[in-house]
Amino acid sequence: MPVRHIDHILIAMPAGREADARAFYCGVLGMSEKIKPPVLAARGGCWFEIGALQVHLGVEKNFIPARKAHPAFIVEDLAGMIQKAVRAGYNVTADEPLEGCDRRHVDDPFGNRIELIEPHKK
Secondary structure, X not given: OOOOOOOOEEXXXXXXXXXXXXXXXXXXXXXXXXXXXXXXXXXXXXEEEEOOEEEEEEEOOXXXXXXXXXXXXXXXXXXXXXXXXXXXXXXXXXXXXXOXXXXXXXXXXXXXXXXXXXXXXX
């Protein structure tokens, strides 16, 4: 049977920093927190969603931020999102331009690389 779609992505985070995760994933990226099932809530971490996109942040004991491997999110109003991220103190960087879109990378509160892409309007 073929794979149909992604259910969620998991991004690692250090223990005890759920408030920082909420500030970034809700406050900057505009996602909503999804309540974790009680059997998983004891592990720590947070789940977020917007539309069909689900992002799970899971606690990793010996956490090391993902600097190369990263999710890439399609966004609306990239410029506004970048302004919000910079005002909140997050590191934002540019990369090589790609035809048909504007894009930037932003570090989440834990140093994980997140790519934000806004396709050009046709």
